[in-house]
Amino acid sequence: MLASADATTVYVCVTCQHAGTTDSEPRPGAVLAAAATKAAEGSGVIVKPIRCLANCTRGLSAAVRCNGSWTYVFGGLDAACGPALVEGARLLASASDGIMPWRGRPQPLKRGLIARVPPINFEELE
Ligand code: FES
Numbered sequence: 001m002l003a004s005a006d007a008t009t010v011y012v013c014v015t016c017q018h019a020g021t022t023d024s025e026p027r028p029g030a031v032l033a034a035a036a037t038k039a040a041e042g043s044g045v046i047v048k049p050i051r052c053l054a055n056c057t058r059g060l061s062a063a064v065r066c067n068g069s070w071t072y073v074f075g076g077l078d079a080a081c082g083p084a085l086v087e088g089a090r091l092l093a094s095a096s097d098g099i100m101p102w103r104g105r106p107q108p109l110k111r112g113l114i115a116r117v118p119p120i121n122f123e124e125l126e
Pocket of ligand 1 (some may be wrong): 013014015016017029051052053054055056059060
């Protein structure tokens, strides 16, 4: 599938390391990115590497975004979380309210939630 500006995208930090480790190669974040890329094959989800999401002390880190939806930042991931990230992205893409549903969300994306950011033009209803 061709990359599209509208595609649901998983950004995986490829420079992340596990806490207490330094200069390990390959970087655990890069291993996670490769696993996510493999898991995304044929799914329509795009995986993009990124160098640092400013969540270094709580790596491994990734973000999931989809146009018109909330954007989610996750930390505390490990190299096996590639499929979880893709599943979360698919859940987000199919959510009519733009919110990644809790039910069915993979466990690493429940315990590893760092923040969510509203879509542009979002207005809180009072
Ligand atoms: S190095 Fe991964 S979030 Fe900073």
